[in-house]
Amino acid sequence: MLRPTVHDVARVANVSLSTVDRVLNGRDGVRAATRERVRAAMRELGYERDIMAANLSRKRVYKVHFTLPEGSNSFMRNLAEEVRAQAREAARDRTRISISTVPPFDGRALAADLRRLRDAAPEAVPDGVVVVATDAAEVRQAVSELRGAGIEVITLVSDLPASARSRFVGIDNVSAGRTAAGLLGRFCRGQKGRIAIVAGSMLLRDHVERRLGFEQVMHAEFAHLAPMPPIEGRDAADEVERRVSEALEARPDITGIYSLGGGNGGLQRALLRVSPTPRPMVVAHELTEQSRHALQDGVFDAVLHQDIGHEVRSALDILRALIDATPVEAGRGLIRTEIFLRDNLP
Amino acid sequence: MLRPTVHDVARVANVSLSTVDRVLNGRDGVRAATRERVRAAMRELGYERDIMAANLSRKRVYKVHFTLPEGSNSFMRNLAEEVRAQAREAARDRTRISISTVPPFDGRALAADLRRLRDAAPEAVPDGVVVVATDAAEVRQAVSELRGAGIEVITLVSDLPASARSRFVGIDNVSAGRTAAGLLGRFCRGQKGRIAIVAGSMLLRDHVERRLGFEQVMHAEFAHLAPMPPIEGRDAADEVERRVSEALEARPDITGIYSLGGGNGGLQRALLRVSPTPRPMVVAHELTEQSRHALQDGVFDAVLHQDIGHEVRSALDILRALIDATPVEAGRGLIRTEIFLRDNLP
DNA sequence: AGGTTTTTGATGTACGTTAATCAAAATTCA
DNA sequence: TGAATTTTGATTAACGTACATCAAAAACCT
Numbered sequence: 001m002l003r004p005t006v007h008d009v010a011r012v013a014n015v016s017l018s019t020v021d022r023v024l025n026g027r028d029g030v031r032a033a034t035r036e037r038v039r040a041a042m043r044e045l046g047y048e049r050d051i052m053a054a055n056l057s058r059k060r061v062y063k064v065h066f067t068l069p070e071g072s073n074s075f076m077r078n079l080a081e082e083v084r085a086q087a088r089e090a091a092r093d094r095t096r097i098s099i100s101t102v103p104p105f106d107g108r109a110l111a112a113d114l115r116r117l118r119d120a121a122p123e124a125v126p127d128g129v130v131v132v133a134t135d136a137a138e139v140r141q142a143v144s145e146l147r148g149a150g151i152e153v154i155t156l157v158s159d160l161p162a163s164a165r166s167r168f169v170g171i172d173n174v175s176a177g178r179t180a181a182g183l184l185g186r187f188c189r190g191q192k193g194r195i196a197i198v199a200g201s202m203l204l205r206d207h208v209e210r211r212l213g214f215e216q217v218m219h220a221e222f223a224h225l226a227p228m229p230p231i232e233g234r235d236a237a238d239e240v241e242r243r244v245s246e247a248l249e250a251r252p253d254i255t256g257i258y259s260l261g262g263g264n265g266g267l268q269r270a271l272l273r274v275s276p277t278p279r280p281m282v283v284a285h286e287l288t289e290q291s292r293h294a295l296q297d298g299v300f301d302a303v304l305h306q307d308i309g310h311e312v313r314s315a316l317d318i319l320r321a322l323i324d325a326t327p328v329e330a331g332r333g334l335i336r337t338e339i340f341l342r343d344n345l346p
Numbered sequence: 347m348l349r350p351t352v353h354d355v356a357r358v359a360n361v362s363l364s365t366v367d368r369v370l371n372g373r374d375g376v377r378a379a380t381r382e383r384v385r386a387a388m389r390e391l392g393y394e395r396d397i398m399a400a401n402l403s404r405k406r407v408y409k410v411h412f413t414l415p416e417g418s419n420s421f422m423r424n425l426a427e428e429v430r431a432q433a434r435e436a437a438r439d440r441t442r443i444s445i446s447t448v449p450p451f452d453g454r455a456l457a458a459d460l461r462r463l464r465d466a467a468p469e470a471v472p473d474g475v476v477v478v479a480t481d482a483a484e485v486r487q488a489v490s491e492l493r494g495a496g497i498e499v500i501t502l503v504s505d506l507p508a509s510a511r512s513r514f515v516g517i518d519n520v521s522a523g524r525t526a527a528g529l530l531g532r533f534c535r536g537q538k539g540r541i542a543i544v545a546g547s548m549l550l551r552d553h554v555e556r557r558l559g560f561e562q563v564m565h566a567e568f569a570h571l572a573p574m575p576p577i578e579g580r581d582a583a584d585e586v587e588r589r590v591s592e593a594l595e596a597r598p599d600i601t602g603i604y605s606l607g608g609g610n611g612g613l614q615r616a617l618l619r620v621s622p623t624p625r626p627m628v629v630a631h632e633l634t635e636q637s638r639h640a641l642q643d644g645v646f647d648a649v650l651h652q653d654i655g656h657e658v659r660s661a662l663d664i665l666r667a668l669i670d671a672t673p674v675e676a677g678r679g680l681i682r683t684e685i686f687l688r689d690n691l692p
Numbered sequence: 693a694g695g696t697t698t699t700t701g702a703t704g705t706a707c708g709t710t711a712a713t714c715a716a717a718a719t720t721c722a
Numbered sequence: 723t724g725a726a727t728t729t730t731g732a733t734t735a736a737c738g739t740a741c742a743t744c745a746a747a748a749a750c751c752t
Contacts, residue, residue: 003437005737005738005739006738007738015700015701016700017701017702018700018701018702018703018741019699019700019701021739021740021741022699022700024739024740025740027741029698029699030699030700031698031699031749034699034700048437048438049738049739050402050737050738050739051739052398052399052401052402052738052739053402053707053737053738053740054738054740055398055707055739056396056398056399056706056707056708056738056739057706057707057738057739057740057741058707058739058740058741059706059707059708091349091394092394092397175689175690176690178689178690179687179690181689182687182688182690183687186532186647187532187533188535189534189535189627190536190624213689217689278536281532281535301532336684336690336692338682338684339684339685341525341528341529343521343524343527343528343559344524344525344528344682344683346680346682349708351707351708351709352708353708361730361731362731362732363731363732363733364711364730364731364732364733365729365730365731367709367710367711368729368730370710371709371710371711375728375729375730377719377729377730380730395708395709396707396708396709397709398709399707399708399709399710399737400708400709401709401737402708402709402710402737402738402739403708403709403710403736403737404709404710404711404737405710405736693752694751695750695751695752696749696750696752697748697750697751698747698748698749698750699746699747699748699749700745700746701744701745701746701747702743702745702746703742703744703745704742705741705742706739706741707738707739707740708737709736709737710735711734711735711736712734712735712736713733714731714733715730715731715733716729716730716731716732717729717730717731718727718728718729718730719726719727719728719729720725720726720727720728721724721725722723722726
């Protein structure tokens with residue numbers, strides 16, 4: 001009825017506690033036949049080691065390090081804030097979190113930071129690393145070295161494909177772009193017109209993937225709407241404001257806008273200033289104070305959002321599971337993109 | 347550096363381990379002055395009891411009972427399936443789950459089931475109960491009695507307001523209705539026309555709340571669209587098919603459809619059969635095999651969804667926290683309504 | 693067969709907490 | 723002041739696992 005323990009396994013397998021322990025923890029000095037007997041007993045009883053008791057016993061502390069891009073934009077600042085918040089809570093779960101920041105978009109600096117972790121004093125080497133990856137060969141190399149040293153690596157928010165990272169935690173940006181198109185296309189149904197794309201995202205990879213998904217669906221399903229070449233706002237509100245204003249004045253047939261990066265404050269100001277009629281439908285990314293107000297005021301129609309708190313929690317859960325060599329579901333880590341209208345703001 | 351333990355607290359407070367234990371577990375026989383000294387030491391050290399060690403020691407098993415409406419519709423069947431799945435996993439977390447089912451919409455039967463739990467043999471009395479509530483006075487009374495017996499009660503999916511339940515876990519149905527209106531209104535922008543509402547929900551309360559939210563937003567923001575009186579489909583696909591077909595034939599100006607309950611298969615068939623042009627925009631609830639296909643085929647435009655797995659997990663987490671008298675955030679339990687288009691299907 | 697090596701068993705301690713027992717000290721009351 | 727009572731301390735054994743040590747048994751060599 002109750003969960004079986006190592007004692008039960010020992011009894012059923014007809015071996016001593018020590019032998020069960022040796023099998024369980026992969027120590028050597030056990031004949032293959034005996035090992036198999038123990039394994040069979042475990043299967044028969046449905047034994048699962050009690051991780052809490054195990055961690056208590058081995059006084060395990062999960063040492064986790066986060067390497068984040070330093071204050072490049074408000075999304076990253078939020079992320080850092082969230083990690084700090086989780087760090088406090090995580091102490092409860094035997095998890096000690098350290099954080100370092102590196103210049104954004106600088107593959108070399110990021111790689112150097114990761115190497116530093118591996119080469120630290122033994123007691124300071126983390127069991128796992130969470131990194132917002134910059135897509136560069138040096139980084140791939142550094143990740144591979146960490147894994148070689150037995151350190152689990154999770155990429156957060158922005159993935160590093162074709163690398164040795166253990167897992168990716170974040171949203172599917174292609175799907176996010178497709179979703180934006182699905183919404184905007186339906187919002188602009190039955191109208192001919194142009195769609196402005198405001199780019200200049202926080203991370204090159206996200207930018208590209210979102211735009212890819214967006215144009216896929218626009219072409220396939222909403223051919224009457226013509227996406228324009230992206231307006232590069234460089235994530236800076238002033239820049240976005242200036243360039244979007246120009247575009248709106250030059251092209252009165254802009255019927256929809258997809259903003260896939262930062263600088264939403266500028267977009268909002270441009271829309272208020274030029275106020276074209278009928279107002280274009282707007283889909284943007286990331287729920288912030290700015291975009292929340294834009295939704296409430298009816299300037300934005302929808303905001304696609306990734307819940308960073310959820311992402312950080314998820315990364316920690318998965319990391320602990322990886323460190324314990326506990327099975328972790330494949331789908332875990334694929335964070336869903338949330339859709340907010342003014343009507344379902346949290 | 348490391349987490350402080352009871353030993354550290356004892357040392358700092360200058361008392362014995364026994365006294366710390368007595369304070370920690372609310373046993374009596376401690377003078378108020380001493381108790382305060384111990385509390386001060388805990389605060390000073392930032393002591394937090396190690397729940398895992400504590401549970402190990404007191405061999406705690408969380409006994410949780412789920413009372414669900416029996417096979418009333420596919421949503422409830424999914425829910426039951428999900429609970430059974432979680433029951434297997436929950437064993438890992440020292441949680442033993444039992445399940446009972448009662449006839450749907452029958453407040454008396456539900457109340458009787460809840461009373462049975464309280465009056466069971468002491469070792470069978472659960473520490474917490476999760477119930478899909480039917481809104482009735484007897485149920486409120488039974489919940490209140492459970493709480494009086496020290497049993498935590500969580501309402502799942504459908505709440506029991508003005509009752510003694512400890513928490514509610516589920517979506518905000520008013521907000522879901524508002525969101526549906528926000529989407530459908532934008533999908534039907536610039537068109538005059540009627541909006542058909544297909545009702546007959548699984549639970550009266552959800553039905554009412556969703557419709558309320560929907561009409562709120564429709565009136566306020568999309569006055570050019572006129573919601574029709576609801577088509578009562580009684581959650582049965584055949585009934586829905588018949589009545590929606592009739593409505594579509596009778597009123598060619600139906601430009602949007604909001605289906606807030608079950609029977610989506612019937613809705614889909616009606617739309618394919620009558621195939622009005624231009625096709626009406628459709629927003630429905632709950633992602634199932636049926637509605638997924640309808641999205642993929644472009645018959646439905648959006649589906650609002652509650653993630654039952656998430657809800658069940660959330661209920662268990664909160665319940666354990668309540669049983670441990672651990673603080674639990676206020677916002678926890680408010681499950682977000684997810685929005686799916688064909689472009690972001692999981 | 694004897695010796696060597698490998699495999700297994702027995703035992704104890706630890707992790708941080710709960711919980712019980714019994715003795716010692718402090719406090720209250722007559 | 724002495725007895726009765728309350729409060730505190732000291733000690734011990736769990737919970738399920740990890741890990742170390744030493745001895746015993748079994749298997750492997752020549």
